[in-house]
Structures are given as C-alpha cells and as structure tokens.
Amino acid sequence: MxxxxxxxxxxxxxxxxxxxxxxxxxxxxxxxxxxxxxxxxxxxxxxxxxxxxxxxxxxxxxxxxxxxxxxxxxxxxxxxxxxxxxxxxxxxxxxxxxxxxxxxxxxxxxxxxxxxxxxxxxxxxxxxxxxxxxxxxxxxxxxxxxxxxxxxxxxxGFWYEFIMARGAECFGLDVKSKSFTFIDDGKTKINISTxxxxxxxxxxxxxxxxxxxxxxxxxxxxxxxxxxxxxIASFTISQKDISESWKRVTGDKDEEWTIDYESSKIRYERGQERLQKGDKMGYVQVLYTRQFYPNGDGNFEEKHGLANDTLGLPREDLDKCTKRAKAMIERGYVYH
Incomplete structure (x- = not known):
C-alpha cells in the first residue's frame, strides 16, 4: 500500500x-x-x-x-x-x-x-x-x-437506456404492446445513470x-x-417521470397506452415464484422491483450524496436519453 x-x-x-x-x-x-x-x-x-x-x-x-x-x-x-x-x-x-x-x-x-x-x-x-x-x-x-x-x-443505479430497452420486467415499460405497469403509485424515485x-x-x-x-x-x-x-447518478426519477418523458419524445397520448398498477411486494413475490420455476427473467423482475420499494432503498443519493459535482459531471437531459433508448428499441437491441 x-x-x-x-x-x-x-x-x-x-x-x-x-x-x-x-x-x-x-x-x-x-x-x-x-x-x-x-x-x-x-x-x-x-x-x-x-x-x-x-x-x-x-x-x-x-x-x-x-x-x-x-x-x-x-x-x-x-x-x-x-x-x-x-x-x-x-x-x-x-x-x-x-x-x-x-x-x-x-x-x-x-x-x-x-x-x-x-x-x-x-x-x-x-x-x-x-x-x-x-x-x-x-x-x-x-x-x-x-x-x-x-x-x-x-x-x-440502473443504466437508463439499457433498461428501457430490456422489457417490462425492468421499469414496467412494454413499448410493443404500449403498456406500462406502475409499481405501487409509480412515484417512487430511484437513482439511474446513463x-x-x-x-x-x-x-x-x-x-x-x-x-x-x-x-x-x-x-x-x-x-x-x-x-x-x-x-454517482444521472437522474433521480420515478416511473411516472419516465412515462412523461416517453410521451414528450414520441407524442403518444395517455389513451394510447394501457396503464396498470401493482404493489411492489406482490410484484417482487411474483418474480421470486418465476425464478423458483426456472424462469431467469423472474430474477430480473425481483432485482428491479426491489429498487422501487417505497422505503427509498433505490435512492442512494438521499443517504450518501453523490460525487457528481466533485467529478465535474454534467446535468443530463432526460428526454435526450429517452430518445437514445427509443432508438435502441427500434434497432431491436438485445442484451447478450
């Protein structure tokens, strides 16, 4: 040393x-x-x-x-x-x-x-x-x-564009079916980075x-x-924030989307059940749902602060990042 x-x-x-x-x-x-x-x-x-x-x-x-x-x-x-x-x-x-x-x-x-x-x-x-x-x-x-x-x-935190493109088990967003499942009330804020x-x-x-x-x-x-x-983080945002950004970027209207709500506890338990049955996406559901628990565990900024200013990190534009996520989805991005 x-x-x-x-x-x-x-x-x-x-x-x-x-x-x-x-x-x-x-x-x-x-x-x-x-x-x-x-x-x-x-x-x-x-x-x-x-x-x-x-x-x-x-x-x-x-x-x-x-x-x-x-x-x-x-x-x-x-x-x-x-x-x-x-x-x-x-x-x-x-x-x-x-x-x-x-x-x-x-x-x-x-x-x-x-x-x-x-x-x-x-x-x-x-x-x-x-x-x-x-x-x-x-x-x-x-x-x-x-x-x-x-x-x-x-x-x-989670990688924003990457997670947007991965499917409904993550942020609850399913672009193909135009459905969004909000966890609890969809207003729990978590830290996310690009x-x-x-x-x-x-x-x-x-x-x-x-x-x-x-x-x-x-x-x-x-x-x-x-x-x-x-x-560090790019944003401290909720699912509702993500939904609003998506609508601003795409011009979609509320009536074009199917909106559901599910409690974080039930969604987490469903993920556990899927995993026990051998469905690996069940773990993805567990991992991401757990961050959205309303106790604030997904908002580490609140507890620890961020080093963004110390490192000279810029403030990012959420809608620009959403546009990049949309482009990834349209290209058929698949994580291997």
Whole structure:
C-alpha cells in the first residue's frame, strides 16, 4: 500500500493515474469508460482482450491479448498499470474476476474497480433481497486480502437506456404492446445513470490527483475513495417521470397506452415464484422491483450524496436519453 501523502513518495513518483487497463473495453459499459478515458488525453488505456474476442476496441485503446487459463499473460498485461477497471459479462465464468485480482496483485496494480455496478451494496437488506450483495462483497474481500490492491466500486443505479430497452420486467415499460405497469403509485424515485455518465465518472475519478500532497491538502483524490463506493447518478426519477418523458419524445397520448398498477411486494413475490420455476427473467423482475420499494432503498443519493459535482459531471437531459433508448428499441437491441 502507498504511504498516505504524495510528499512521502519516492522522487520518481508522479501524483496521477496515467496507465489504466480495462477488461471488457469493447463491451456495453466498458466501451464508454474507455472512450471517456481516452478523451482526457491524460491516460494510456489498455484493453485486456482474449485472442478470440470479436469485440472491437474503441479508438485509442491499445490491445493486450490474454488467456484467462494462463496467469502469466494476465500478469504481463497488467505490469506497470496503475488502475484496473473490470467490466465483464454476467455470463463470464464466476472465477474470472478472482484470476484478475490475483494477477493484478502480482503485477502491483494499486487500484481495481471490480464488477459492482448497480445498486447500493452497502445496504444490507437491499443487498440480501436482490441477491447481489454477497457476490460484490466477496470480490471486495478478495481484493483487500491481496494486501497489494485497493478497490473502488461505481454505484450508479440502473443504466437508463439499457433498461428501457430490456422489457417490462425492468421499469414496467412494454413499448410493443404500449403498456406500462406502475409499481405501487409509480412515484417512487430511484437513482439511474446513463452509460455515458458512468464513463465520465470513471474518467473524472482517475483524472484526480492520486494522493493528497500533505496533511493540509483536503482536495479530492483517487485515494479518497480507496476501499469505498463511488456514488454517482444521472437522474433521480420515478416511473411516472419516465412515462412523461416517453410521451414528450414520441407524442403518444395517455389513451394510447394501457396503464396498470401493482404493489411492489406482490410484484417482487411474483418474480421470486418465476425464478423458483426456472424462469431467469423472474430474477430480473425481483432485482428491479426491489429498487422501487417505497422505503427509498433505490435512492442512494438521499443517504450518501453523490460525487457528481466533485467529478465535474454534467446535468443530463432526460428526454435526450429517452430518445437514445427509443432508438435502441427500434434497432431491436438485445442484451447478450
């Protein structure tokens, strides 16, 4: 672990993160993070990629070819990197992150952002009832146990356009049938982010000084979030807000849509039942419904605040984001 202040570092130390490795730089969220890092012109961005990967890396990202069954390729790719950002498919083998953690420790990478995007895993009840908390916390323990690497997680809520395009199990929106199921009264507000905002957040974080210069330096640094979650969001909105935005963008009228209401408790239980019967979309229903519980668990801004201003994140236009979601739906977007 690095000493606490930049003034205590060796003479060769530069107080900034210059070299960043990304796993999944050609994927959904990874592409946006890589692109925003390249835009800063402050980072050399390396994309760790399997030799048989079909994903194209964003412009300005250097490839480093790896084999997850050969640790030496991972260590070589991570040698000299100052930060590792992991954005991998949920379909990846469950031990893949562990392999990366071990390799990062052997390569001496000080910071890892693991696959922990989404809801507030520090909320014990929410973490348990979404079945996400134990998975994320296990990863964080593994990183800490290396005694070399530290973690920073990006807690960003759901990805707006992505979820709009995924179907009724998520936000209750079914564009094809023009139906919208509101959970409870549809007015519970939760934190939601766009892929672009997530990319800007990571780039903003890694563009800060790594360490405070000395004990009197109170400016934000990368180390401010060492072994802590980084909370950001694009919007704090409800299903009703989403519905109104959709109507503004499309010109649809209320009478063109079928509107239903369902209690969050019943919807959550229905998802559990579907999952027990082997329907994987039941888990999707459980995960998203749970965020809309009226107790405010999906609004982590209220409890923790956001780092948006600290990182210089812009205020986004909801309707513009809805237009992007509409375009994704019209293209027939499917998450693999």
């Amino acid at each position: 690095l000493p606490e202040y930049a003034k205590d570092q060796p003479a060769v130390f530069t107080n900034c993160i210059e070299r960043v490795a990304i796993v999944g730089a050609g994927g959904s969220i990874g592409r946006h993070i890589a692109t925003e890092l390249v835009k800063t012109c402050h980072h050399t961005v390396t994309g760790l990629t399997r030799t048989d990967s079909k994903n194209k890396l964003p412009e300005g990202v250097k490839p480093a070819y790896i084999n997850y069954d050969d640790e030496s390729t991972l260590v070589t790719a991570l040698q000299g990197q100052q930060s590792l950002v992991i954005t991998m498919s949920i379909m990846a083998p469950p031990d893949t992150q562990s392999k990366l953690f071990r390799a990062a420790a052997k390569a001496g990478v000080p910071y890892i952002m693991p696959n922990g995007y989404g809801s507030d895993f520090t909320n014990d009840v929410l973490a348990q009832e979404t079945r996400r908390g134990d998975v994320i916390r296990k990863s964080l323990r593994e990183i800490e146990e290396t005694n070399v690497c530290s973690w920073i997680t990006l807690v960003c 892929w672009d905002q997530c990319g800007r957040a990571v780039a903003g974080l890694l563009s800060l000084k790594e360490l405070p210069e000395g004990p009197d330096d109170t400016s934000p640094t990368v180390s401010t979030w060492r072994n802590k979650p980084l909370y």
